Amino acid sequence: MTVSRALTIAGSDSGGGAGIQADLKTFTVLGVYGMSALTAITAQNTLGVHSIYNLPLQAIEEQIDAVASDIGVDAVKTGMLSQVPIIETVARKIKEHNIPNLVVDPVMVAKGGAKLLESDSQHALITHLLPLATVVTPNLPEAEVLTGLSIRTVEDMKEAAKKIHAFGPRYVVVKGGHLEGDALDILFDGETFEIFVTDRYETRHTHGTGCTFSAAITAELAKGRSIHAAVETAKDFITCAIRDTLGLGQGHGPTNHWAYGKSKQRV
Numbered sequence: 001m002t003v004s005r006a007l008t009i010a011g012s013d014s015g016g017g018a019g020i021q022a023d024l025k026t027f028t029v030l031g032v033y034g035m036s037a038l039t040a041i042t043a044q045n046t047l048g049v050h051s052i053y054n055l056p057l058q059a060i061e062e063q064i065d066a067v068a069s070d071i072g073v074d075a076v077k078t079g080m081l082s083q084v085p086i087i088e089t090v091a092r093k094i095k096e097h098n099i100p101n102l103v104v105d106p107v108m109v110a111k112g113g114a115k116l117l118e119s120d121s122q123h124a125l126i127t128h129l130l131p132l133a134t135v136v137t138p139n140l141p142e143a144e145v146l147t148g149l150s151i152r153t154v155e156d157m158k159e160a161a162k163k164i165h166a167f168g169p170r171y172v173v174v175k176g177g178h179l180e181g182d183a184l185d186i187l188f189d190g191e192t193f194e195i196f197v198t199d200r201y202e203t204r205h206t207h208g209t210g211c212t213f214s215a216a217i218t219a220e221l222a223k224g225r226s227i228h229a230a231v232e233t234a235k236d237f238i239t240c241a242i243r244d245t246l247g248l249g250q251g252h253g254p255t256n257h258w259a260y261g262k263s264k265q266r267v
């Protein structure tokens, strides 16, 4: 049996709903072997981020070296990379190990408003990481920061996708979770736009939706699926995870990472 292998390079969310915990749960449910390189430890729950401890660069490098040199990586995603030297180190290591299928989730702010990317790091993300990316998955506030545009409509989302594509990623997915109305995301390949849309579920339990969505794309790319198929599965996965809420915590609770697997078993 050969199993596909995915690596997440991201921060730890002690609450288990976002960060590497969300990524590893998603990889597992999608049948992919998950590995992690931690960039930071956060003390966090559904109410907010209490503290952030960035890890030493050497610790980040050595984790990536350890898994890439032995187990191998079919796809990698990046999440919380809060400082310029961390971004530079991660980009260098991804190049050095020739890791294919890079999904960049340009994590900037947690649901409760805590800053997970320091302001001077935005430029580093654009110059070092986006040119290596197979796909980058900004939400609307992140797309606004990356482009300087104000995004209020689907047409604005398309404009932002074009500007972000010019930074060098092969594909861009602009997520419309923060827009009103249906939950609508746009995939842009540099020429054409594809729209993925579902009903919006009224719930406050949306902690880690972005992490989970990009982890699902990573898992599917690790299996060798096309970007279209990967985004389609990721949309399905996150929709099930938001719809079948677990109701945990007093704030923005986690999504239900089991839901997609259970719905497939029922079919």
Ligand SMILES: Nc1ncnc2c1ncn2[C@@H]1O[C@H](COP(=O)(O)OP(=O)(O)OP(=O)(O)O)[C@@H](O)[C@H]1O
Pocket: 018, 109, 110, 111, 138, 139, 140, 175, 176, 177, 178, 183, 184, 185, 198, 199, 200, 201, 202, 203, 206, 207, 208, 209, 210, 211, 212, 213, 235, 238, 239, 242
């Ligand atoms: N209430 C909702 N109902 C259905 N789908 C949603 C809802 N909110 C977000 N989504 C979908 O979830 C995915 C993630 O989008 P979103 O914009 O919420 O990510 P995010 O802001 O990066 O999340 P986070 O910062 O919590 O990790 C997208 O596919 C989006 O369309």
Ligand SMILES: Cc1ncc(CO)c(N)n1
Pocket: 010, 011, 012, 013, 018, 019, 020, 042, 044, 079, 080, 107, 109, 110, 111, 116, 207, 208, 209, 210, 211
């Ligand atoms: C560690 C971590 N990464 C990403 C996010 C964004 O949801 C978060 N809240 N925490």
